[in-house]
Amino acid sequence: MSNLQKEVERLRGERNVVANKMKGKLEPSERQRLIEEGKNLKEGLATLEEDLLKLTDELQQEAQGIPNMTHPDVPIGGEDCSVIRKKVGSPPQFGFQIKDHLQLGKELDLFDFDAAAEVSGSKFYYLKNEAVMLEMGLINWTLSEVMKKGFIPLTTPEIVRSSVVEKCGFQPRGANTQVYSIEGSDQCLIGTAEIPVGGIHMDSILAESLLPLKYAAFSHCFRTEAGAAGAATRGLYRVHQFSKVEMFVLCRPEESDLYHEELIKIEEDLFSSLGLHYKTLDMASGDLGAPAYRKFDVEAWMPGLERFGEISSASNCTDYQSRRLGIRYRPSEPSSASPKKGKANLAPPRFVHTLNATACAVPRMIVCLLENYQQEDGSVTIPEPLRPFMGGLEIIAPKSR
Amino acid sequence: MGLQSCIGGTTLQTLKLASIPTLSSSRLVSRPVQLKALTLDFFLLSRHGRSRRSPFPLLARALSAPAIAFQTETPPEEKGNAVVKPQWKAAIDFKWIRENKEAVAVNIRNRNSNANLEAVIELYDKMSNLQKEVERLRGERNVVANKMKGKLEPSERQRLIEEGKNLKEGLATLEEDLLKLTDELQQEAQGIPNMTHPDVPIGGEDCSVIRKKVGSPPQFGFQIKDHLQLGKELDLFDFDAAAEVSGSKFYYLKNEAVMLEMGLINWTLSEVMKKGFIPLTTPEIVRSSVVEKCGFQPRGANTQVYSIEGSDQCLIGTAEIPVGGIHMDSILAESLLPLKYAAFSHCFRTEAGAAGAATRGLYRVHQFSKVEMFVLCRPEESDLYHEELIKIEEDLFSSLGLHYKTLDMASGDLGAPAYRKFDVEAWMPGLERFGEISSASNCTDYQSRRLGIRYRPSEPSSASPKKGKANLAPPRFVHTLNATACAVPRMIVCLLENYQQEDGSVTIPEPLRPFMGGLEIIAPKSR
Numbered sequence: 001m002s003n004l005q006k007e008v009e010r011l012r013g014e015r016n017v018v019a020n021k022m023k024g025k026l027e028p029s030e031r032q033r034l035i036e037e038g039k040n041l042k043e044g045l046a047t048l049e050e051d052l053l054k055l056t057d058e059l060q061q062e063a064q065g066i067p068n069m070t071h072p073d074v075p076i077g078g079e080d081c082s083v084i085r086k087k088v089g090s091p092p093q094f095g096f097q098i099k100d101h102l103q104l105g106k107e108l109d110l111f112d113f114d115a116a117a118e119v120s121g122s123k124f125y126y127l128k129n130e131a132v133m134l135e136m137g138l139i140n141w142t143l144s145e146v147m148k149k150g151f152i153p154l155t156t157p158e159i160v161r162s163s164v165v166e167k168c169g170f171q172p173r174g175a176n177t178q179v180y181s182i183e184g185s186d187q188c189l190i191g192t193a194e195i196p197v198g199g200i201h202m203d204s205i206l207a208e209s210l211l212p213l214k215y216a217a218f219s220h221c222f223r224t225e226a227g228a229a230g231a232a233t234r235g236l237y238r239v240h241q242f243s244k245v246e247m248f249v250l251c252r253p254e255e256s257d258l259y260h261e262e263l264i265k266i267e268e269d270l271f272s273s274l275g276l277h278y279k280t281l282d283m284a285s286g287d288l289g290a291p292a293y294r295k296f297d298v299e300a301w302m303p304g305l306e307r308f309g310e311i312s313s314a315s316n317c318t319d320y321q322s323r324r325l326g327i328r329y330r331p332s333e334p335s336s337a338s339p340k341k342g343k344a345n346l347a348p349p350r351f352v353h354t355l356n357a358t359a360c361a362v363p364r365m366i367v368c369l370l371e372n373y374q375q376e377d378g379s380v381t382i383p384e385p386l387r388p389f390m391g392g393l394e395i396i397a398p399k400s401r
Numbered sequence: 402m403g404l405q406s407c408i409g410g411t412t413l414q415t416l417k418l419a420s421i422p423t424l425s426s427s428r429l430v431s432r433p434v435q436l437k438a439l440t441l442d443f444f445l446l447s448r449h450g451r452s453r454r455s456p457f458p459l460l461a462r463a464l465s466a467p468a469i470a471f472q473t474e475t476p477p478e479e480k481g482n483a484v485v486k487p488q489w490k491a492a493i494d495f496k497w498i499r500e501n502k503e504a505v506a507v508n509i510r511n512r513n514s515n516a517n518l519e520a521v522i523e524l525y526d527k528m529s530n531l532q533k534e535v536e537r538l539r540g541e542r543n544v545v546a547n548k549m550k551g552k553l554e555p556s557e558r559q560r561l562i563e564e565g566k567n568l569k570e571g572l573a574t575l576e577e578d579l580l581k582l583t584d585e586l587q588q589e590a591q592g593i594p595n596m597t598h599p600d601v602p603i604g605g606e607d608c609s610v611i612r613k614k615v616g617s618p619p620q621f622g623f624q625i626k627d628h629l630q631l632g633k634e635l636d637l638f639d640f641d642a643a644a645e646v647s648g649s650k651f652y653y654l655k656n657e658a659v660m661l662e663m664g665l666i667n668w669t670l671s672e673v674m675k676k677g678f679i680p681l682t683t684p685e686i687v688r689s690s691v692v693e694k695c696g697f698q699p700r701g702a703n704t705q706v707y708s709i710e711g712s713d714q715c716l717i718g719t720a721e722i723p724v725g726g727i728h729m730d731s732i733l734a735e736s737l738l739p740l741k742y743a744a745f746s747h748c749f750r751t752e753a754g755a756a757g758a759a760t761r762g763l764y765r766v767h768q769f770s771k772v773e774m775f776v777l778c779r780p781e782e783s784d785l786y787h788e789e790l791i792k793i794e795e796d797l798f799s800s801l802g803l804h805y806k807t808l809d810m811a812s813g814d815l816g817a818p819a820y821r822k823f824d825v826e827a828w829m830p831g832l833e834r835f836g837e838i839s840s841a842s843n844c845t846d847y848q849s850r851r852l853g854i855r856y857r858p859s860e861p862s863s864a865s866p867k868k869g870k871a872n873l874a875p876p877r878f879v880h881t882l883n884a885t886a887c888a889v890p891r892m893i894v895c896l897l898e899n900y901q902q903e904d905g906s907v908t909i910p911e912p913l914r915p916f917m918g919g920l921e922i923i924a925p926k927s928r
Binding site for chain 2: 158
């Protein structure tokens, strides 16, 4: 493509020479010869320009599949090579036969999967009674906590153009896609608020003074979960629709490692506040999504499942998404003593770095809270921080029938 | 039965095929796949029958031919019925319709409905007759079968075998016709709108009657702004970015507007829970059949419903739909009633066909949050609960200090499912008019007959010690009602426009403050 581009430029140069020559006074035969030459150049150029366009598209096609580079500290290998960065708490000791969240939910009349299967299909659910208060409490508390850390609260569209989904590094129309598409349109449902938030500053140049931009977006998320099957997908663990508060940061490249640490710290503080037992993993190279330069996952202990389950993920996507979404910033001059202001003095725009991190994925949190805080009498205690956001509710008790 | 499964197994492909023309023309022109199969079989069987000189083909043909001929008379444009063959059956009370023909006809006229009552009655009569015929033949076939059990002369046996075979073939033909008729009847009948409460004003939109008026327009001593301008200045929404990311009529809420949304939802849920409503969150993706059963048309022209590609699922336009579906095909114990749900969900609407200045900003959007009340009750109580629902809504809006009026909507403005509908319109100073912020409908048994929701009345004075099925009263259809407790964007419009101050800030009404971390005022941000 580079070679073809040089060729095209060369021909254009020649065409300009011919055009210039034609401006002067010429012999008729000379003019005729130039006209012929001009025509040939024009046709040749048209062909080459078409080829150039095709090549550019093919190049994009191939190149877009190249994954982001990887942070040097990331362990190389498959899933089992992920490294534990931090471990907090320990599995609660129960002096009685414990139940999983599905059984607790049934007995406390908190969900309905059966009716949802009839109305919508499997992996859908209704939340009822205190579970609704739990969802609202989790969202309100989480938003409140991250707002204290300077995050701008947002709600977002949940229907977006599929091009935006692609620019964030997802593949709406691939086989086994996670993305629901809307019939008769180029729109899709979002699987995470990362997508509409990433799109806010698409094709923009931000003033450096605006960075870092920190958003906390609350949205519903929709995922087809195509290809996911098995016992681990019972109940609330893997569902097609859920509520989530997502943190999204746009910053200068030099600062993305710093904000990645800040995001994981915020997540860990949230989960510690709720008294969860969890571990933070530095995900191995084979387990990173294409956009992620580095990814930290938090897995919390779920007694009913008798294992750790992922409750959040924090990725540093460096400039992978910003190059696709076209998000840049204009660095302000460090020591601009010169009084002359003009375009010549402006530094060229640079791509921002983007990061995203789950502050709260409601269903998985509900699994954690129900299973970890269950009591022998079948009730569930509400962790302290959530109570003010649930009208003071302290305990979900079995209902008398 | 093989044919039945054909009908029930409609795939998306066949739905797409039939989506443009009405059923009547589609039968003759672009027949959905399963109908092709039926017709083919029909011809095969009747030819077979004729070759054996069955006495019945003539009768069968006489019955079916007029049915088809009849359909060509119907107008080609969509009649307000479902454009595709229904995959489910509504338990419509045909006898009642027939017995109350006049009232039903008047009702259809008053509602400007395109339903074809004559067609329904004609089809019903045909179907009844055909049913009797089928039963008669079945009887004869049983007689023959019984005779064959005894000792017979060979010639006699042979004759009976012949007779039995003829009866069987004839029966098969008629049973097919019966199935087709049943489907056609469903098709036509599903389009008949609900009856109308006697107090409902007859006529178009302007005939709606004001039931109640509360408050008065606030007096401002300064030049007021509309919600869009307030939102821009207070950095509360972003419509421009959303237009790029998603399209027009989408938006991001930012900063205090997010707190306002959360505050409104939490406060509303809390208030209606005090009134005994069970809080719910619901799926927002549902099967399209459930949408239809609630009285909406997912695939009509200018549909309000978004469909999911490659599936029979749609996005909900209101939580009424998934909540209505919870007790689909069930018989509830009477002691459970009334069942009162308050469902929080996001709602998605295409708003196809809606255009103009009145659709700027948050007034008409594709996606919004809503808390919806839904009641299932005994028929005798639905009027009562309708009054209860509108009272709850009015109390909520009065608490927020809004100036509003409640309207008893006129017959021409009721949706097909609604027996009676109360709309609340609140004063929106920026728009300089009243705008609808909620709607409360009594759907009586329209939805429950389609969703199959019944209850078992408990015996009033069952002194008899004998317990058994004989003592149980037959199940009856419940009545369903739905009412908007809070449609967030319209509430935001009201609150911003009514509570704006001269300095550009907006005060938060008292009841919401505890649900917004104590926030009292949305102030302009220093830049």
